Amino acid sequence: MQSNETEYGIVSRVDRDTHGVAIAARGLRKSYGPQAVLRGLDLDIAAGEFVAIVGRSGCGKSTLLRHVAGLEQADSGTLQVGGEARRQLHANTRVMFQEARLLPWKSVLDNVGLGLPGDWRPVAQAALAQVGLAERASDWPAILSGGQRQRVALARALVHSPRLLLLDEPLGALDALTRIEMQGLIEGLWREQGFTALLVTHDVAEAVALADRVVLIENGAITLDLRIPLPRPRARGEGDRAALAAFEGQVLQRVLARDGEASA
Amino acid sequence: MKKTSSILLEKLVPWCLPVVLILGWQAGASLGWISSRVLPAPLDVGSAFVRLSASGELLDHLKISCGRAFAGFAVGALVGLLLGFWTGTSRLMEQLLDTSVQMVRNVPHLALTPLVILWFGIGEEAKLFLIALGVMFPVYLNTFHGIRSVDRQLIEMGRAYGLSRWQLFREVILPGALPSILVGVRFALGVMWLTLIVAETIAASSGIGYMAMNAREFFQTDVVVLAILLYAILGKLADVAAKGLERRWLRWNPNFQRAGA
Ligand SMILES: Nc1ncnc2c1ncn2[C@@H]1O[C@H](COP(=O)(O)OP(=O)(O)OP(=O)(O)O)[C@@H](O)[C@H]1O
Numbered sequence: 336m337q338s339n340e341t342e343y344g345i346v347s348r349v350d351r352d353t354h355g356v357a358i359a360a361r362g363l364r365k366s367y368g369p370q371a372v373l374r375g376l377d378l379d380i381a382a383g384e385f386v387a388i389v390g391r392s393g394c395g396k397s398t399l400l401r402h403v404a405g406l407e408q409a410d411s412g413t414l415q416v417g418g419e420a421r422r423q424l425h426a427n428t429r430v431m432f433q434e435a436r437l438l439p440w441k442s443v444l445d446n447v448g449l450g451l452p453g454d455w456r457p458v459a460q461a462a463l464a465q466v467g468l469a470e471r472a473s474d475w476p477a478i479l480s481g482g483q484r485q486r487v488a489l490a491r492a493l494v495h496s497p498r499l500l501l502l503d504e505p506l507g508a509l510d511a512l513t514r515i516e517m518q519g520l521i522e523g524l525w526r527e528q529g530f531t532a533l534l535v536t537h538d539v540a541e542a543v544a545l546a547d548r549v550v551l552i553e554n555g556a557i558t559l560d561l562r563i564p565l566p567r568p569r570a571r572g573e574g575d576r577a578a579l580a581a582f583e584g585q586v587l588q589r590v591l592a593r594d595g596e597a598s599a
Numbered sequence: 600m601k602k603t604s605s606i607l608l609e610k611l612v613p614w615c616l617p618v619v620l621i622l623g624w625q626a627g628a629s630l631g632w633i634s635s636r637v638l639p640a641p642l643d644v645g646s647a648f649v650r651l652s653a654s655g656e657l658l659d660h661l662k663i664s665c666g667r668a669f670a671g672f673a674v675g676a677l678v679g680l681l682l683g684f685w686t687g688t689s690r691l692m693e694q695l696l697d698t699s700v701q702m703v704r705n706v707p708h709l710a711l712t713p714l715v716i717l718w719f720g721i722g723e724e725a726k727l728f729l730i731a732l733g734v735m736f737p738v739y740l741n742t743f744h745g746i747r748s749v750d751r752q753l754i755e756m757g758r759a760y761g762l763s764r765w766q767l768f769r770e771v772i773l774p775g776a777l778p779s780i781l782v783g784v785r786f787a788l789g790v791m792w793l794t795l796i797v798a799e800t801i802a803a804s805s806g807i808g809y810m811a812m813n814a815r816e817f818f819q820t821d822v823v824v825l826a827i828l829l830y831a832i833l834g835k836l837a838d839v840a841a842k843g844l845e846r847r848w849l850r851w852n853p854n855f856q857r858a859g860a
C-alpha cells in the first residue's frame with residue numbers, strides 16, 4: 336500500500352492516504368471471432384488516480400473495462416491490478432454500469448447491501464446517505480428517477496470500499512443537470528475515499544472535468560494520453576472553465592483529426 | 600351524492616345478468632317449464648347443499664377431493680420446478696432433457712388415463728399420478744423460460760458483486776423467474792382441477808366427482824349441479840389464492856402494484 340511502484344518502474348503519484356490499486360496492462364489483445372478489438376494495448380494507472388477513457392463507439396472501451404474488472408480474459412498480454420495478475424473477478428473492484436442494474440425485487444437498501452456479509456444494514460444506510468438518498472431506503476427501485484437509480488448504484492459500488500472503481504458510461508443516460516450533479520458527487524467521493532477510478536465516457540467534457548488523465552482508444556490501442564493538471568475540486572468557475580475547455584478542445588481536435596484522415 | 604351512487608351502480612352492473620338468469624331459472628323450474636330431470640331449481644340445489652352438509656357427507660367428499668388435488672399438485676409442481684431449475688441453469692441438462700420433455704408434453708396427459716389405470720388400478724395412485732403429470736408440464740415450461748429470460752445484465756452484475764452461485768440463484772435468478780413461474784402455477788391449478796374432475800368421474804369411490812356420478816345413477820340432478828358448482832368454486836378459490844401470491848411476491852413489479860394497493 337505504501338509503495339505504489341509497479342513492476343515496470345513507473346512511479347505512481349504517491350498519495351499517502353490513497354487506498355487505491357495500480358493497474359498495468361501490457362500488450363493486451365482481444366478478438367471476438369474475426370474482429371480484433373484490443374490490439375496490443377498498453378496502459379498504466381497509478382494507485383488512486385482518476386483516468387477517463389474516451390473513444391468512438393465500438394472502439395473497445397467497455398471491452399477494456401471488462402478485462403480490468405475480470406469479467407473477460409485477454410487472448411494475450413498481461414494485466415495486473417494491485418500487483419496481481421487479474422484473471423477473475425476480485426472483491427477489491429466494483430463496477431458501475433451504464434444502466435443502474437438494480438434488482439427490481441429488492442428495496443433500495445437491500446440493493447445497496449447486496450452481497451454484504453454480517454450486520455450490513457447500518458453500513459448500507461450510511462452509503463445511501465452519502466449519495467443523498469437516505470430517506471428512499473425502503474422504496475422499490477421502479478419508482479426512482481434515472482438519476483436516483485444511478486446514485487443507488489454508486490452507493491452499492493462504494494459500500495464495499497473498493498480499491499478500484501470501474502465506471503462504464505454511468506451518466507450516459509442522464510440529463511445535463513443531473514449529470515453535473517453526479518459528476519460532483521463522484522469526484523467528491525473519490526477524493527474522500529481514495530480509490531482508483533477508471534471512467535469510460537463518450538462525453539469529452541465530462542472526461543476532462545473529472546479525470547487526472549484522459550486516454551483515447553483508437554484501433555485497439557491508446558493513441559492519446561493527456562494529463563489534466565487542474566486543481567480540485569474543479570468547481571467550474573470562470574477560470575476553470577476556460578482551462579477545461581482548452582483541454583477538451585485538444586482531445587476533440589485529436590479525435591476529429593483522425594476522422595479527417597480516415598475519410599480523406 | 601351523484602358520484603357515490605354512480606360508483607355503486609358500476610359495482611352492481613356486472614351482477615345484474617347472473618341474478619336475472621338465476622331468478623329466471625328458478626321461475627322456470629317453479630312453473631314447470633324446466634323439468635327437474637334436466638335442471639333442478641336453484642333452491643333445490645341449495646337444499647341439497649344444506650342436506651349433504653348436515654350429514655357431513657359433503658365435507659368428507661370435499662376433503663378427499665382437495666387432498667387429492669393438492670397432493671398431486673405438490674408432487675407435480677415440485678418435479679416441474681426442480682426440472683425447470685435444472686435445465687434452466689445448466690446448458691448440459693437443457694440439451695439432455697429439454698427436447699425429450701418438449702416431446703412428451705405434446706401427449707395430452709389425460710390420454711394416458713387407460714394406461715395409468717392399468718398400471719395403478721383405480722386407487723389413489725392413479726389419480727395422484729395423473730394430476731402430478733398434468734401439473735408438471737406447465738410448471739416446468741414456465742420455470743425454464745422464466746430462468747432463461749432473466750436479464751443477463753443483472754446476472755453479470757451479481758457476478759461482478761461477488762455473489763456465490765447459490766446467492767446468485769436466490770437473489771437474482773429465482774426472483775427474476777418468479778413472475779413466469781407463477782403464471783405456470785396458475786395454469787397448472789386449472790389443469791389440476793380438470794384432471795381431478797376427469798379422474799374422479801371415471802374411477803373413484805369417494806370425492807366430489809364420485810358424489811356426482813353416484814347422484815346421477817339416482818337421477819339426483821340437484822346433487823350433480825351442486826358438484827359442478829363446487830368444482831367451479833374450488834377452481835375460483837385456487838385462482839384467487841394464486842393471484843394473492845402474485846400480489847405478495849411481485850409487489851416490486853409496477854404491473855402488480857395497482858392490484859396490491
Ligand atoms: N461479447 C462479445 N462478443 C462479440 N463481439 C463483442 C463482444 N463484446 C464486444 N464486442 C465487439 O467489440 C467491439 C467493441 O465493443 P465495446 O463494447 O468495447 O465498445 P465501446 O467502445 O464500449 O462502445 P460504446 O461507446 O458504443 O459503448 C464492438 O464492435 C463489439 O461489437
Ligand SMILES: [Mg+2]
Pocket residue numbers: 396397398503
Ligand atoms: Mg461501451
